[in-house]
Amino acid sequence: xxxxxxxxxxxxxxxxxxxxxESFSQRLRGSVVTARIGRWLAVSFGICFLTGLISxxxxxxxxxxxxxxxxxxxxxxVTQGVHITSGVASIPLLAVKLWSVAPRFWRRPLFGxxxxxxxRLSILVLIAAAGFQLLTGLLNVAEVYAWxxxxxxxxxxxxxxAVGAIILPIAVKLPVIRTALGEPVEQALVPTEDxxxxxxxxxTRRGVLGIAxxxxxxxxxxxxxxxxxxxxxxxxxxxxxxxxxQGLPVNQTAAATGVTKKASSTSWKLVVAGAAKTVSxxxxxxxxxxxxxxxLPIACVEGWSVNADWEGVPLSALLALAExxxxxxxxxxMERSIYGTSMVSAQLAADPDTLVALKLNGEELDLDHxxxxxxxxxxxxxxxxxxxxxxIEVA
Amino acid sequence: xxxxxxxxxAGIGIGRLLLGALGLIGIGFGGVVFFVLAGSxxxxxxxxxxxxxxxxxxxxxxxxxxxxxxxxxARLLPAPWRAPVTVAIALSVLxxxxxxxxxxxxxxxPDNASLLNRNYPLGALVALGVIWLCCxxxxxVRWMQGRRAAAAGxxxxxxxxxxxxxxVNS
Numbered sequence: 001x002x003x004x005x006x007x008x009x010x011x012x013x014x015x016x017x018x019x020x021x022e023s024f025s026q027r028l029r030g031s032v033v034t035a036r037i038g039r040w041l042a043v044s045f046g047i048c049f050l051t052g053l054i055s056x057x058x059x060x061x062x063x064x065x066x067x068x069x070x071x072x073x074x075x076x077x078v079t080q081g082v083h084i085t086s087g088v089a090s091i092p093l094l095a096v097k098l099w100s101v102a103p104r105f106w107r108r109p110l111f112g113x114x115x116x117x118x119x120r121l122s123i124l125v126l127i128a129a130a131g132f133q134l135l136t137g138l139l140n141v142a143e144v145y146a147w148x149x150x151x152x153x154x155x156x157x158x159x160x161x162a163v164g165a166i167i168l169p170i171a172v173k174l175p176v177i178r179t180a181l182g183e184p185v186e187q188a189l190v191p192t193e194d195x196x197x198x199x200x201x202x203x204t205r206r207g208v209l210g211i212a213x214x215x216x217x218x219x220x221x222x223x224x225x226x227x228x229x230x231x232x233x234x235x236x237x238x239x240x241x242x243x244x245x246q247g248l249p250v251n252q253t254a255a256a257t258g259v260t261k262k263a264s265s266t267s268w269k270l271v272v273a274g275a276a277k278t279v280s281x282x283x284x285x286x287x288x289x290x291x292x293x294x295x296l297p298i299a300c301v302e303g304w305s306v307n308a309d310w311e312g313v314p315l316s317a318l319l320a321l322a323e324x325x326x327x328x329x330x331x332x333x334m335e336r337s338i339y340g341t342s343m344v345s346a347q348l349a350a351d352p353d354t355l356v357a358l359k360l361n362g363e364e365l366d367l368d369h370x371x372x373x374x375x376x377x378x379x380x381x382x383x384x385x386x387x388x389x390x391x392i393e394v395a
Numbered sequence: 396x397x398x399x400x401x402x403x404x405a406g407i408g409i410g411r412l413l414l415g416a417l418g419l420i421g422i423g424f425g426g427v428v429f430f431v432l433a434g435s436x437x438x439x440x441x442x443x444x445x446x447x448x449x450x451x452x453x454x455x456x457x458x459x460x461x462x463x464x465x466x467x468x469a470r471l472l473p474a475p476w477r478a479p480v481t482v483a484i485a486l487s488v489l490x491x492x493x494x495x496x497x498x499x500x501x502x503x504x505p506d507n508a509s510l511l512n513r514n515y516p517l518g519a520l521v522a523l524g525v526i527w528l529c530c531x532x533x534x535x536v537r538w539m540q541g542r543r544a545a546a547a548g549x550x551x552x553x554x555x556x557x558x559x560x561x562x563v564n565s
Contacts, residue, residue, distance in 0.1 A: 024462060092489040102458045124450055125422060131449020138493065143502030143511065148441035149433060157429035158446070164421020171415035203478040211482055215489035222522060223493065236518025237494045244509030255506045368507075 014110070024103040028208050034100045035180035037212055041093040042166065044086045044216075045130070049163050051083035055301060056156050058381060067345035073353070073378035077299035080381065081227035084303030087137045088223050092215030094130055096208065122168055129162035141239050141302050185209065226304035240304050245366040248308050251300055251382060254367045257335040263388045268372050270356070273393040274324030281318075283372050286358060289313045294353045300382040310376045312357035315349050315392075324394065326350035331375050332391040342384040343395055344377065353378050356389065475541070476534055483530035487523050494519050 058068045058076060069075070101123075111117070133155065140151050147154075170177065185205050225235025229242055240249050254260045262268070269280040291311050299305040316326050326349035333340040348354050354377040358365055365371040370387030377385065433439045464484060468477055496502065497515040504510055 019462075025465060088493060091493055095489060095492060098453050099458070099461060102454070105454055105458075127450040127453060128446040129422075129425070131453070132446045135449060136445065139496050139502075142496030142499075143504065144496050144499070146501075147445055149438035149445075153432035153434075154429065154438075154442050157425050157432055158442075160421045160425030160428065162425075164418045164423075164425060166418075167421060168415055168418030171411050171418055174411050174414075202474065203481050207478065207482065211485045211489075214482075214486055218486065218490055218522070218526070219493045222490065222518075236513065236522050237497045237515065238513065239497075240510060241512050243512065249509040250507055251510070253504075253506045256504070 015108070018110075019103075019106045021103040021107050023106070026103075028203060028205055029100050029103065030205065031176055031180035032183050032185050033205050033208055034097065035177045036185070036209060037093060037097045037100060038170075038177070039181070040212070040216075041090060041097055042170070044090045044093060045163070045166060048083055048086040048090060048133075049159055051079045051086065052155075052159055054079045055083060055381065056152075059152075059301075059384065061343075067347065068379070070345075070348050070351045070354075070378055073296055074299075075379045076381055077227075077297050077305040077379075080299055080301060081224075081303055081305060084137075084141060085220055085224055085227070087134060088219050089216045090130075091134050091138070092219055093212060094134060096212040096215065098127065100208070119172075122165065125161065126165035126169065129158050129165050132158050133162050143239075229306075238304075239302060242304070242306055245368050246308075246360045246363055248298060248306055248360060248369065249300075249304065250368045251302075252335075252339070252387070254371075254388070257337060257388075259333070259335045259388045260367065262334040262390075263367060263371055268390075270318075270373055270389055271391045271393075272318050272322045272324075273391065274319065274322030275394050277323045279322050281321075283358070286313055286356070286373065289317060291358075292352065292355060294355060294376070294378075296353065296376050296378055298382045298385060299380070305382075309361050310355055310357040311359035312355040312373070312376070314352050315344065315354045315356055315375070315377075316352065318356060318392065319349065328395040330393050330395045331386040331389060332393070333386050334388045334390040339383050340386070342375070342386045344375070348377050348380075351378060356392075475538060479530040479534035483527050486526045486530075490522055490526065491519070494522070 055076075061067060109116075136147070136151060136155055136158075139146065140155070145151065221231065222235055222237045223239075225232035225238040226240045226242060232238065232242060242249060244250050254263055269282050270286065272279050272281065290313070292314050293309065293311045295307060295309050297305045297307045315329075319326055319329070327346050329344050329349050331342050331344060344354065354375070356373050357370070357376045358373055360366065360369055365374065370389070373389045374387040375385050375389065429442065430439060433442065465481070468481055468484075472480060491498075494515065497511065497513075498519050500511075500515070502511055
């Protein structure tokens with residue numbers, strides 16, 4: 001038997017054995033359902049994308065003078081909380097959307113030429129990229145780093161692929177979408193002879209939409225409690241209960257970053273290097289300076305946030321000791337990692353609420369919270385509130 | 396505004412074309428950035444594998460299971476119970492899609508007691524319990540309404556006939 005005959009035989013077997021679109025229930029599916037779920041998904045994914053871009057560019061500002069503003073103090077807390085929540089909300093929506101279009105995977109012919117192949121490819125890219133974003137995002141929050149790439153880079157790059165892959169089929173299918181959104185969800189039901197109100201028995205298309213909505217509601221309620229603390233009792237999948245040393249959760253411990261010895265050293269000094277003058281301050285020196293109290297949140301990139309009371313020396317006062325006007329400065333930790341350095345913009349350095357903090361919630365700063373001194377500033381991601389400070393210098 | 400284009404693009408509005416172009420640019424830009432920022436071949440390979448997980452798992456694993464579950468429900472359950480049980484299963488799956496990494500406990504750091512410090516398996520059981528209680532409770536209430544109507548001698552609501560689909564209502 002020639003190769004071609006064999007292939008023909010195999011394709012005939014496949015034709016009989018593999019599922020067809022008709023094998024799946026069509027009663028609950030259809031473009032009226034798909035288009036509506038798609039609209040919700042576009043909204044949640046769009047919000048997730050935009051808030052994600054904000055988080056990225058706060059941490060990696062583009063070249064140029066524009067800097068993330070210093071206020072309101074809660075802004076990043078809100079945008080990042082919305083980012084995680086809209087991502088979680090997208091999970092049930094993507095799942096129901098994929099369920100509703102799944103039969104089309106098995107449409108005949110299985111290999112229908114270039115255009116059909118391109119369409120299949122674009123859907124593959126969409127499922128892969130959107131799924132990747134939600135999967136890695138969820139695993140990041142759950143701290144399950146089961147991969148070999150650097151999450152922030154991959155997550156940033158694939159975000160554009162996912163959004164592009166969502167926009168492309170919308171552009172291609174726009175007329176179908178418009179029609180589908182205009183049609184009623186259920187076909188008109190003929191009332192029965194005794195003119196009782198006709199009530200559909202069994203699951204309906206409206207029911208499918210209801211399942212999607214309930215999935216979003218339950219998903220959000222079970223995860224949002226580490227951002228909206230009054231919901232903490234019902235948020236069974238929240239990353240944190242909100243407790244921790246000194247009443248504040250910790251992301252990176254001193255032990256994990258290997259900084260314990262240096263941070264506990266009695267000979268520690270904070271070096272403040274202005275352009276012209278450098279000063280070295282011990283902890284006692286810092287405590288002797290005028291202290292300021294502020295109430296600022298730690299807003300983690302993983303979505304949780306908790307407010308806390310801080311006490312310390314304003315950064316601008318320390319810069320003044322080094323005869324330095326507030327300019328863009330580099331905060332350097334004794335920790336050797338990517339998060340060991342952060343840049344503080346000139347406006348933020350000048351802000352009186354930007355402190356080198358020595359006390360948290362009335363107690364001396366805990367080692368895991370950055371003892372002997374850490375940065376705390378308004379409207380700033382937790383990863384950039386540099387702990388275990390060793391040096392401050394002009395950027 | 397219509398512009399004349401050859402072949403398959405003929406008659407497409409400029410807005411749609413721009414939207415489509417934006418989509419292609421997004422995909423291309425993201426792809427390039429992915430490789431540029433990856434830093435190593437190992438990272439690219441790992442990323443590629445993780446990109447394949449959603450389509451493979453959803454098309455070749457989850458969809459067949461969902462279809463099988465739907466078939467089983469239709470075979471095993473009497474009609475009034477099918478919708479509530481389907482809803483309960485669907486919501487359970489959606490909730491577990493979000494909760495599984497936390498329940499797994501894989502992310503716990505022994506040095507950090509403030510992280511992942513909830514009883515996730517218990518919380519999951521409570522969430523599932525609430526879902527099933529609500530769905531089955533609704534089914535019981537409907538069943539009792541049906542019995543009361545039957546006892547009072549009224550005919551229950553007859554199944555409706557959707558236009559163009561006489562006799563089909565599974």
